[in-house]
Amino acid sequence: MLSMLNVGHQWAAGPRRFLFRHTFDRLRSEEAMFVRAEKNVNKLNLSGELMKKESKTLLERAALAEKDMIRGETELK
Template identity: 75%
Template sequence: MAESGEASVGREMGEEQGKGNGNGNSTAAGWVEDLQRTVKESTDSAIRSARSLQQNSSTHIRSLQDFVPHAASQFATYENAFFDTVKGELMKAKEHPAASIGIAFTAGLLLMRGPRRFLFRQTLGRLQSEEAQFVKAENNVKGLNISVDVMKKESEKLLERAALAEKDMKLGH
């Protein structure tokens, strides 16, 4: 149906071209044949592309289907190794309860925030150079001096306000 519509369009265009010269029918027929050949080639190309896509997708699906059992067996192997290791460590913990309690206590301390922070600060403090420790101490002193100055200014303002309030109270305002 589309070809007949295209052919009629081709005929019309050929007729328009043929009005000026006497061989309009041969030009129109050639144009229509070219159009039909182009449509057929495009259709064949689209069909080949669809078949290629189908073959490629089925190839990928087959490769995925081949990979899944291999991946499942690897997962099972690693899962067994993990649980065997855990089982072995639990047996060791059962055989040596004192060491297990010490390790559990140490792990518990490291998991808590306060002891972990204390440990890191003490360790990192010993690894720092004297210059770095001195700079850190100077920065802390500067920060404390700034906060002391702010507190002094706030206390002066409060004392001024208290004096004004006392004066207003005495005057009866």
């Protein structure tokens, strides 16, 4: 019974994915792995730049909203 559970566990999605990934990684050339890593680094850099740009615009919008709120508050007084 225990051995059947162990065999069933080995072919579950997580361990199967782990085994396939490590098997295929061994078959890849170093150049292919380098190109893939370079592509991932470029994606990460692009994502970081987009996040910086978005945070800058959000900070500008927050500053404008704060000015607008203060102006509205002074008009109410």
